[in-house]
Amino acid sequence: MATFNFDEYQKQQAARKAASQNANQGERKPVHFMSEFLSKDGDQVVVRFPYSTLSDLSFETGHKVVGVFPGDKFGKFVRCTGDDKCPLCNSQNADQKKKITRFFAKMVVYNPVASGVELCATVWDRPAMFADSDLKSLMTEYPDLTKYLFKITRTGNGKDTKYAILPVNMQSPVYSNDVYKKDFSCLEGIDATRILSKTVEQYQQALNPTAEKVETAPVQEAESTPAKTESVADVMAQYNTPNSPFTTEGVEMVNGEPEVKVVPQVQPVETTSGGTKRYKF
Numbered sequence: 001m002a003t004f005n006f007d008e009y010q011k012q013q014a015a016r017k018a019a020s021q022n023a024n025q026g027e028r029k030p031v032h033f034m035s036e037f038l039s040k041d042g043d044q045v046v047v048r049f050p051y052s053t054l055s056d057l058s059f060e061t062g063h064k065v066v067g068v069f070p071g072d073k074f075g076k077f078v079r080c081t082g083d084d085k086c087p088l089c090n091s092q093n094a095d096q097k098k099k100i101t102r103f104f105a106k107m108v109v110y111n112p113v114a115s116g117v118e119l120c121a122t123v124w125d126r127p128a129m130f131a132d133s134d135l136k137s138l139m140t141e142y143p144d145l146t147k148y149l150f151k152i153t154r155t156g157n158g159k160d161t162k163y164a165i166l167p168v169n170m171q172s173p174v175y176s177n178d179v180y181k182k183d184f185s186c187l188e189g190i191d192a193t194r195i196l197s198k199t200v201e202q203y204q205q206a207l208n209p210t211a212e213k214v215e216t217a218p219v220q221e222a223e224s225t226p227a228k229t230e231s232v233a234d235v236m237a238q239y240n241t242p243n244s245p246f247t248t249e250g251v252e253m254v255n256g257e258p259e260v261k262v263v264p265q266v267q268p269v270e271t272t273s274g275g276t277k278r279y280k281f
């Protein structure tokens with residue numbers, strides 16, 4: 001191994017950092033978070049999902065880690081390696097050891113601006129049920145979701161927050177194809193999972209920040225703290241679902257009705273989520 005002095009070492013580190021930043025600049029695209037659009041009671045967004053079939057929906061298994069990543073109050077999802085090398089599967093901490101499943105949704109949000117609408121690549125961290133029940137139910141009626149526009153409406157605040165997804169009337173001139181284009185180009189190269197969760201390597205780096213940084217592909221950082229306009233209760237509300245693994249300040253979140261209601265509704269059916277009633281077409 002070559003021997004080099006401390007100055008040389010520092011130069012190498014600086015060069016490596018610059019190269020990494022350049023790579024990041026090249027790849028970085030603007031990514032929005034759902035909290036920007038649905039920050040308060042009554043907020044609505046029109047979206048288009050890039051999911052054509054059920055096989056487009058993929059889940060992530062991982063572990064919730066609290067108090068390790070800087071600036072993170074509510075915990076971060078660290079992806080499980082899926083083998084016996086996963087340090088979190090081997091954790092002594094029962095909460096960390098527990099495996100949880102999330103769905104990291106992505107969609108195009110049609111954000112109204114003075115000149116019309118702006119197409120925004122948007123990611124949303126959801127309980128697995130969002131895909132397994134809500135999107136799946138939508139696909140029963142609308143098999144290829146990419147062809148349709150949906151409106152997501154937030155009602156309530158704090159732990160009473162719910163989100164409803166309704167198809168929009170695409171016959172209405174308001175939703176003309178010219179304005180609400182079917183165009184997913186803003187989502188190209190966007191990996192919601194990488195944005196909204198961490199790798200085991202990043203977890204280990206956060207545990208031991210003075211160690212040499214693990215070289216990983218550039219990752220766009222998810223927002224780690226709630227926006228100023230959002231109360232803590234609002235942020236907590238994002239995790240207020242029966243499937244949610246998230247707790248805050250040591251208090252288990254209240255189990256309630258799943259947040260998202262899908263319409264049209266025909267008849268109530270039992271779900272697998274502990275006896276709560278849900279609606280299906």
Ligand SMILES: [Zn+2]
Pocket residue numbers: 062063079080081082086087088089090
């Ligand atoms: Zn694991």
